[in-house]
Amino acid sequence: MILEMSYDITGGDFAAAGEAATKIKRALKQIGVDAQTTRRAAIIAYEAEMNIIIHAYRGTLQARVSPEGIEILAEDEGPGIPDIELAMQEGYSTAPEKIREMGFGAGMGLPNMKKFSDEFHITSEVGKGTRVRAVVSSSTALIMNGSEV
Amino acid sequence: MKLREVRDILEAEVLVGEDKLDEDVPRACGCDLMSDVLAFTMERSLLLTGLTNAQVIRTAEMNDLSAVVFVRGKKPCEEIIEMARERGIPLFWTRYPLYEACGRLYQAGLKGHVC
Numbered sequence: 474m475i476l477e478m479s480y481d482i483t484g485g486d487f488a489a490a491g492e493a494a495t496k497i498k499r500a501l502k503q504i505g506v507d508a509q510t511t512r513r514a515a516i517i518a519y520e521a522e523m524n525i526i527i528h529a530y531r532g533t534l535q536a537r538v539s540p541e542g543i544e545i546l547a548e549d550e551g552p553g554i555p556d557i558e559l560a561m562q563e564g565y566s567t568a569p570e571k572i573r574e575m576g577f578g579a580g581m582g583l584p585n586m587k588k589f590s591d592e593f594h595i596t597s598e599v600g601k602g603t604r605v606r607a608v609v610s611s612s613t614a615l616i617m618n619g620s621e622v
Numbered sequence: 623m624k625l626r627e628v629r630d631i632l633e634a635e636v637l638v639g640e641d642k643l644d645e646d647v648p649r650a651c652g653c654d655l656m657s658d659v660l661a662f663t664m665e666r667s668l669l670l671t672g673l674t675n676a677q678v679i680r681t682a683e684m685n686d687l688s689a690v691v692f693v694r695g696k697k698p699c700e701e702i703i704e705m706a707r708e709r710g711i712p713l714f715w716t717r718y719p720l721y722e723a724c725g726r727l728y729q730a731g732l733k734g735h736v737c
Contacts, residue, residue: 581655581657585661
């Protein structure tokens with residue numbers, strides 16, 4: 474493991490929305506992960522963080538950097554998702570109007586996370602919470618400090 | 623297109639980035655939905671938007687955007703301007719609505735990106 478980060482996220486804390494993803498992005502940049510990989514991981518982390526803030530009570534956002542790639546893990550305690558297939562459809566959203574005014578909640582979060590991932594897994598239990606694991610693999614160009622790792 | 627030209631064409635006020643007016647933007651997009659900006663916009667794009675909240679600045683940072691233009695005369699609050707200043711993201715403010723602002727830039731040669 475090259476780098477591991479973990480941040481606590483509080484549901485409903487819109488003022489802090491994006492702070493954890495920002496820290497993850499800056500750390501990836503700092504250790505020399507290439508711009509394209511950093512951008513993909515940052516977008517996944519940002520959408521995951523928004524999802525926890527919008528839908529859950531609390532959760533954690535983790536990023537793990539290894540020679541294999543960047544793993545983003547978002548785990549929350551919340552209402553869970555009754556129908557994951559439906560939630561994965563572009564445009565399907567249960568977010569309230571307030572969230573839409575912020576430029577989110579249009580049913581693009583989970584599809585976006587999948588789009589920018591090489592591996593994407595989501596599991597959820599109604600009444601307990603949701604777990605999302607996304608990997609941006611090094612085979613799609615994780616170059617560190619100018620050389621492949 | 624240089625940011626200076628963007629400013630002139632849109633008759634915009636520079637809120638952040640007077641020192642970056644000679645930087646080039648390769649393409650632009652007009653959008654109020656930040657999730658769509660994240661999904662469909664290429665890095666280094668110029669974003670034109672009517673949203674003025676913190677998520678616009680976050681989205682610009684996550685997506686490596688070049689600069690942000692706030693349209694329809696909507697000015698962000700000082701806190702948002704400060705966020706952009708800290709991150710080195712140029713901000714512009716124009717009275718033109720989104721369609722008109724995009725049209726003027728496109729006509730002057732700044733293209734978009736077709737997914």
